[in-house]
Structure formats: structure tokens, C-alpha cells
Amino acid sequence: MRIRQFGDPTLRRPAEPVTEIDAEVRAICATMVEAMLRANGAGLAAPQIGISKRIIVLDVEGQFHVLINPELVLVEGETEELSEGCLSLPGVSAPVTRGSRATIAGTTLDGERIEITGEGLLARAIQHEMDHLNGHLFIDHLTPARRKSAVQEYKRKQKHEEA
Ligand code: ZN
Numbered sequence: 001m002r003i004r005q006f007g008d009p010t011l012r013r014p015a016e017p018v019t020e021i022d023a024e025v026r027a028i029c030a031t032m033v034e035a036m037l038r039a040n041g042a043g044l045a046a047p048q049i050g051i052s053k054r055i056i057v058l059d060v061e062g063q064f065h066v067l068i069n070p071e072l073v074l075v076e077g078e079t080e081e082l083s084e085g086c087l088s089l090p091g092v093s094a095p096v097t098r099g100s101r102a103t104i105a106g107t108t109l110d111g112e113r114i115e116i117t118g119e120g121l122l123a124r125a126i127q128h129e130m131d132h133l134n135g136h137l138f139i140d141h142l143t144p145a146r147r148k149s150a151v152q153e154y155k156r157k158q159k160h161e162e163a
Pocket of ligand 1 (some may be wrong): 085
């Protein structure tokens with residue numbers, strides 16, 4: 001299973017809510033966790049494996065979560081500019097400004113409703129993965145000039161990889 005790359009239309013489509021946690025949803029979650037671990041990622045959203053459903057997985061500093069239908073409850077704290085990357089744009093990173101603390105609510109695979117508040121890297125991963133569910137990528141937060149150079153960098157690396 002290959003992680004969908006920049007340019008794939010699924011990455012730009014707002015994802016649909018999950019209506020029932022059934023065997024199919026469990027299988028999607030298992031695939032996502034596997035893909036995230038294999039890629040050494042801090043998180044992954046279902047559209048990144050080509051599935052337009054509102055599911056994210058997070059693995060940041062020992063905090064591991066699978067969340068169905070997550071909603072961003074609150075972003076607060078100081079805004080921080082930190083270098084960010086994405087498994088759908090491998091090899092590219094750029095500084096993105098985000099709130100330093102974020103809270104999301106969602107449902108676990110056991111059907112339990114939970115809230116997660118994260119700071120630092122977890123806050124960033126939460127906001128980054130929520131963006132994916134709305135069809136947004138981290139480069140959308142950049143100025144047009146920085147976005148253009150990030151895309152060029154990505155294309156250059158892809159070409160290099162193909163060669
Ligand atoms: Zn991403």
C-alpha cells in the first residue's frame with residue numbers, strides 16, 4: 001500500500017464522516033497504523049491512503065491514537081513557527097505557523113468518545129491531520145512564494161527518485 005502523493009485528487013477532497021464502526025473501518029484503521037509506522041510518521045489521515053473518510057491516526061511522543069470523526073475543539077496558546085513535513089510530500093519541509101495547543105474530540109475504535117489535548121508536536125500533528133480531512137495540505141499555509149518553492153522542491157526530489 002502506497003501513501004498517496006501530492007497531486008492525488010483524494011488529498012484535496014473533504015472527507016466523509018464515518019457512519020458506523022464496522023469491519024471495514026477497522027481494516028482501514030489497521031492499514032493506516034501500519035502505513036504510518038512503516039513510514040515513521042507522526043500521524044496519518046485516511047485520505048492519504050486514498051480513502052475519503054474522517055479517520056486519523058497519531059503517534060507522537062508515546063501518545064498513540066486512532067480517532068474516528070475527529071473534530072477540532074480548540075486551538076490556543078502562542079502561535080509557533082516550526083518546520084513541518086508530510087508523508088504525501090516526502091522530502092519537503094517548510095516552516096508553518098500554528099497554535100501551540102490543540103484539543104480534538106472523536107470516537108475510538110471501541111466507540112468511546114474521547115478528547116485529546118496536545119502541546120508542541122502533538123498539537124501540530126493534530127492540526128496537520130485535521131487539515132487533511134478538509135482537503136488541505138501544510139503547504140496551503142505558506143505564502144505563495146514559499147508554496148511554489150516547496151512544490152518545486154517536491155517535484156525535483158520525485159524526479160531524482162524516479163531516475
Ligand atoms: Zn500530512
